[in-house]
Amino acid sequence: MADAPNDGQLQIKVKAQDGSEMFFKVKPSTKMGKVFAAYASKKSVEQRSVKFLFDGNRIKEDDTPESLGLENDDEVDAMLEMVGGHFFDV
Amino acid sequence: MATWFDRVRVSLFGSTSRSNGTHVGGEGTRESPLNVADSPSPSPQEVGADAVGEVRGADDSYRQSLGKRRLLFDEATTAAVVATTDRALSGTRLDFAPSTRRCPPRTAVDVDVYKRLKLVSDIERNRRERAIDSGRPLLAPRWATSRTPAPTTSTPAATTAVATTPYSYYNDFASYVMDDNNNSGRHRQQQQQPTTWTPLAGPSEAELSAGESERKLNETNARINAILERLQNVSLHRQEVDAKATVRSRDEEIKLTQERVAALTRERMAGTGVPPTPSLSEEKEEQTELEDEILRDFEHQDDVARERYLDAINANNGGGIMCSHERDRLDLTRRDLSTLHKQGWLNDEVINCYVALLQDRDLAWRRDGDPGGRRRPRCHFFNTFFYNKLFQDSHKYTYLERWTRAKKLAKVHGGKTLFDSCDKIIAPIHKGNHWCCAVIDLEAQAFVYYDSFKSEDHDCLEAMKQFAIDEARTRENTHISDVESWPVLFPQDIPEQRNGWDCGVFAATYAEVESRCMGRPKHFGFDQRDMPDLRVRMCVELLDQKVGYVG
Numbered sequence: 001m002a003d004a005p006n007d008g009q010l011q012i013k014v015k016a017q018d019g020s021e022m023f024f025k026v027k028p029s030t031k032m033g034k035v036f037a038a039y040a041s042k043k044s045v046e047q048r049s050v051k052f053l054f055d056g057n058r059i060k061e062d063d064t065p066e067s068l069g070l071e072n073d074d075e076v077d078a079m080l081e082m083v084g085g086h087f088f089d090v
Numbered sequence: 091m092a093t094w095f096d097r098v099r100v101s102l103f104g105s106t107s108r109s110n111g112t113h114v115g116g117e118g119t120r121e122s123p124l125n126v127a128d129s130p131s132p133s134p135q136e137v138g139a140d141a142v143g144e145v146r147g148a149d150d151s152y153r154q155s156l157g158k159r160r161l162l163f164d165e166a167t168t169a170a171v172v173a174t175t176d177r178a179l180s181g182t183r184l185d186f187a188p189s190t191r192r193c194p195p196r197t198a199v200d201v202d203v204y205k206r207l208k209l210v211s212d213i214e215r216n217r218r219e220r221a222i223d224s225g226r227p228l229l230a231p232r233w234a235t236s237r238t239p240a241p242t243t244s245t246p247a248a249t250t251a252v253a254t255t256p257y258s259y260y261n262d263f264a265s266y267v268m269d270d271n272n273n274s275g276r277h278r279q280q281q282q283q284p285t286t287w288t289p290l291a292g293p294s295e296a297e298l299s300a301g302e303s304e305r306k307l308n309e310t311n312a313r314i315n316a317i318l319e320r321l322q323n324v325s326l327h328r329q330e331v332d333a334k335a336t337v338r339s340r341d342e343e344i345k346l347t348q349e350r351v352a353a354l355t356r357e358r359m360a361g362t363g364v365p366p367t368p369s370l371s372e373e374k375e376e377q378t379e380l381e382d383e384i385l386r387d388f389e390h391q392d393d394v395a396r397e398r399y400l401d402a403i404n405a406n407n408g409g410g411i412m413c414s415h416e417r418d419r420l421d422l423t424r425r426d427l428s429t430l431h432k433q434g435w436l437n438d439e440v441i442n443c444y445v446a447l448l449q450d451r452d453l454a455w456r457r458d459g460d461p462g463g464r465r466r467p468r469c470h471f472f473n474t475f476f477y478n479k480l481f482q483d484s485h486k487y488t489y490l491e492r493w494t495r496a497k498k499l500a501k502v503h504g505g506k507t508l509f510d511s512c513d514k515i516i517a518p519i520h521k522g523n524h525w526c527c528a529v530i531d532l533e534a535q536a537f538v539y540y541d542s543f544k545s546e547d548h549d550c551l552e553a554m555k556q557f558a559i560d561e562a563r564t565r566e567n568t569h570i571s572d573v574e575s576w577p578v579l580f581p582q583d584i585p586e587q588r589n590g591w592d593c594g595v596f597a598a599t600y601a602e603v604e605s606r607c608m609g610r611p612k613h614f615g616f617d618q619r620d621m622p623d624l625r626v627r628m629c630v631e632l633l634d635q636k637v638g639y640v641g
Contacts, residue, residue: 017478017482019482051438053475055492055493055498056472056473056475056476056479056492056493056498057418057419057498058418058419058420059419060419075489077475077479079438079475079478081437081438081439082437082438082474082478082520083215083429083435083436083437083438083523084435084436084520084521084522084523084524084525084593084594085207085208085211085434085435085436085523085524085590085591085592085593085594086207086208086523086524086543086587086589086590086591086593
C-alpha cells in the first residue's frame with residue numbers, strides 16, 4: 001500500500017443501510033473483529049445484530065484487511081438482520 | 091374516521107413501568123383498559139371483545155368499499171385468531187395511524203389478523219432469542235400458562251409449578267395460536283366455558299318468608315340449570331358438526347391425492363408403453379416429473395428428519411453454531427435455525443445459506459451433469475443483500491459492479507461475465523417484512539417476480555432491469571443488448587401463501603424450483619399445506635449443507 005497514509009495504515013469506510021458512513025484507520029494486519037466492535041459500540045448496537053460485507057461477501061471477525069484484499073478508501077457495508085413473514089408493514 | 095388498514099403502532103410495556111393500567115392514546119385512538127402483568131389479570135377477553143367490536147364496526151364500511159377484494163382468511167379462522175391472540179396481546183397497546191404503505195391492503199379483517207399474528211410472532215421471537223442467549227430454559231409465555239381465565243382458586247404455588255417447566259414452542263404454541271389448517275374445532279373446545287354451577291345464595295330471610303324464598307330459589311336454580319343444559323347441548327352439537335366437517339375435508343383431500351397419484355401412475359404407464367418423442371411431450375414430462383419429485387420428497391421425510399428438525403430449533407438446547415457454509419462464509423447458529431420453527435419468520439441468514447446451497451447444487455450439475463441426464467439451467471444466485479444495495483443506492487450500478495467482476499465470479503462458477511455463463515439470475519428480495527423472489531431469465535428473455543401474495547412490484551423489476559442493462563453494457567454482453575425490451579412477468583398461477591409467516595419458505599422454494607427446471611416452471615408442486623414439511627426439509631438440508639432430496 002504505497003499510497004496509504006502513515007506507515008501502511010488504511011482508511012476504510014463502513015457504510016450503514018441508512019447511508020451514514022464511518023471511517024476507520026486500520027493496519028493491514030488488524031483483525032476486522034476490532035473494527036466491528038468499535039463500530040457497534042459507536043453506533044450503540046449489539047455487534048451480533050450487524051453483518052459486514054465487502055463486495056457482497058461476508059467478513060468474519062478473524063479476517064484482516066490484508067486477507068480480504070481491502071485497499072485504501074474501500075467501502076464495507078454494515079447490514080442489519082432482515083426477517084420476513086408476510087406482506088404487510090406493521 | 092380512524093381508517094382501518096392502518097399502520098398499527100405498538101408499544102410493549104416493560105415489566106417495570108406499570109401505571110394504573112390505562113393509557114391515553116392519541117386523538118382518535120381508542121383507549122383500552124390494559125392488563126398489568128403483575129397484577130392478577132382481570133380478564134383478557136374483555137379487552138379483546140372491545141377490540142373485536144371496533145374491528146367489526148370498521149370492517150363493515152370497508153367491506154362495502156372493497157367489496158371485490160377477497161378475504162385471505164375465512165371468518166372462522168379470523169375469529170379464532172382474534173380470540174387467541176387477544177390473550178397474548180393483552181399487555182399490548184394498539185393504536186392506529188394512517189398507513190404510508192404503497193402496497194394495496196386486502197381487507198380490514200385480513201390486516202387485523204396479520205397485525206395480530208405479527209405481534210405475537212415478534213413477542214415470541216424475542217422470548218426465544220433471549221432464552222437462547224441467556225441459556226435459561228424457555229418457559230411457557232404468561233398467556234399460555236393461564237389459558238383458563240383467572241381461576242380464583244389457583245394458588246401461587248400451582249402457577250409457579252406450571253411456569254418453571256421447560257416449554258416446547260413447537261408443541262404448545264402451535265396448539266395455542268391458530269394453525270393454518272382450520273382447526274377451529276379444537277380451538278372452540280378449549281374456549282368452552284365450565285358448565286358446573288353452584289346454586290346461588292338466597293335473599294335474606296328478613297325480606298321474604300322462609301318457605302317463599304326457598305321456592306323462588308329452587309325455581310331460579312332450575313331455570314338456570316335448564317339454560318346451561320341447553321347451552322351445553324348446543325356447544326356439543328357444534329363440536330360434532332366441526333368434527334364432521336374436518337373428517338369430510340380430510341377425506342376429500344385423501345381422495346384428491348389418490349386421484350392425483352392414480353393419474354400420475356397412468357401417465358407413467360403410458361410413458362413406458364409408448365416412449366414419447368422428447369420434442370413433442372417435453373413440457374408434459376417436465377411437469378409430471380416435477381410433481382413426482384415433490385411427492386417423493388415428502389415421503390422421504392421420515393421421523394428422523396423431523397426429530398433432527400425439532401432438536402435443531404429447540405431453544406432449550408443452547409446456542410452455538412449449527413452449520414457453516416464455506417464458500418459464502420456463513421455460520422448458522424441455533425438462533426438462526428430456530429426461525430424455521432412452525433410459525434417463525436425466516437431471517438436473512440437462513441435464506442442466504444439456503445441460496446448458497448442451491449448454488450452448490452447448480453455447481454455440481456455444471457461439473458458432473460445431472461445424474462438423471464436432464465438438462466438443468468445454469469444459475470447464479472445473489473444473496474439477500476443484493477437487492478437491498480440495489481434499492482438503497484437508488485439504482486446506482488457503480489457499487490454493484492464490483493459484485494460481478496470476473497475475479498468474483500471465478501470463486502463461484504468461473505464464468506467470465508455474469509450473463510455469459512448463466513441461464514438464470516435468481517435473487518431473494520426482502521421488502522420490509524416480506525420475502526419474495528426475482529429472476530432474470532436469460533433463456534426466456536424475461537424478468538420474473540414471484541410473490542407468495544401475488545402482488546406486483548414493478549419498482550423491483552425495473553431496478554433489476556436497470557441492473558441488467560448496466561451490467562450488459564459494462565461487460566459488453568452484446569447477445570443481450572435488447573434487454574430493455576424484455577417483458578416483466580408477475581406469474582399468478584403460483585402457490586399462494588395463506589398465513590402470516592411462511593413467505594420466506596415460499597420464496598426459497600420458488601428459487602429452488604426455478605433453479606432446477608429449464609424454461610418457466612408451469613407447475614410448482616407445492617402449496618400452503620406443504621409448508622410445515624418444507625420447513626423440516628429446509629432445516630435438514632441446512633444441517634447437512636446439501637440440497638439433497640432432489641437431483
